[in-house]
Amino acid sequence: MEIRDRLRAWREAPGSVAVFTDIDGTLAPIVPTPDMSEVPAELKELLGRLSERYLLVAGISGRKTEDALDLVGLADVVYFGNHGFEILRDGEVEVTPEALPYQERVQELEDNARRELEPLGAFVEEKGITASVHYRNAPPEVGDRSVEFVKREGERLGLRITVGRGVVEARPPIRADKGTAVRTLVEDYRPERAMFIGDDTTDLDAFRELVTLREEGTLEEILRVGVASEEGPPEITSEADIVVDGVEGVGEVLRALL
Numbered sequence: 008m009e010i011r012d013r014l015r016a017w018r019e020a021p022g023s024v025a026v027f028t029d030i031d032g033t034l035a036p037i038v039p040t041p042d043m044s045e046v047p048a049e050l051k052e053l054l055g056r057l058s059e060r061y062l063l064v065a066g067i068s069g070r071k072t073e074d075a076l077d078l079v080g081l082a083d084v085v086y087f088g089n090h091g092f093e094i095l096r097d098g099e100v101e102v103t104p105e106a107l108p109y110q111e112r113v114q115e116l117e118d119n120a121r122r123e124l125e126p127l128g129a130f131v132e133e134k135g136i137t138a139s140v141h142y143r144n145a146p147p148e149v150g151d152r153s154v155e156f157v158k159r160e161g162e163r164l165g166l167r168i169t170v171g172r173g174v175v176e177a178r179p180p181i182r183a184d185k186g187t188a189v190r191t192l193v194e195d196y197r198p199e200r201a202m203f204i205g206d207d208t209t210d211l212d213a214f215r216e217l218v219t220l221r222e223e224g225t226l227e228e229i230l231r232v233g234v235a236s237e238e239g240p241p242e243i244t245s246e247a248d249i250v251v252d253g254v255e256g257v258g259e260v261l262r263a264l265l
């Protein structure tokens with residue numbers, strides 16, 4: 008009830024509100040390979056209406072920004088992709104300048120992973136400034152092998168490694184994550200209130216940055232919406248202000264904003 012009251016207040020002042028959302032597992036149900044993902048038509052329609060009314064609607068994703076745009080299909084939404092390394096708005100993609108010197112090393116890891124892990128059944132996604140190895144639809148031992156291989160290569164090349172739901176990723180060792188993405192957008196668009204909806208480990212950076220932004224007074228109110236799943240980390244529910252069940256539950260939150 009308390010959350011419903013808060014959403015009602017936000018609904019009455021849409022020009023002061025930023026809506027940030029993860030995409031995979033939050034707007035699009037998790038499927039065996041990332042190219043099979045789809046955002047349900049109803050959610051696209053809701054996001055389209057929100058982006059007309061609200062100060063800002065942004066999709067913040069581990070994916071490349073172009074993939075995020077393809078998946079959501081809305082040009083009015085801002086996309087912060089590749090874990091905070093890339094932003095796409097008004098048709099232009101920018102890469103965080105500090106990350107560019109690491110481009111070649113990420114490429115080397117990606118090439119090695121493709122040679123070593125793809126024959127075993129893992130899938131190496133072409134991502135540019137970050138590299139992702141997916142093992143969801145491979146046998147469990149291939150998952151372990153993928154994580155071990157990418158961690159070792161990452162250490163050798165001086166890259167940062169993270170493990171998520173069925174995926175291990177390498178990225179430049181500078182701070183760029185969903186938290187820095189949220190901060191950049193809040194500083195650009197100056198909302199008074201902001202929410203973030205997410206289901207996985209990398210989304211916790213966004214939850215925590217919202218808390219920091221509120222504590223320092225940059226934001227007046229925040230809302231952390233956790234999407235519960237069997238594979239997600241426990242902090243997604245323990246750190247959230249409200250927990251919803253899967254993509255359908257996310258639809259309810261978006262509907263409450265209209």
Ligand SMILES: [Mg+2]
Pocket residue numbers: 029030031032033205206207
């Ligand atoms: Mg997700």
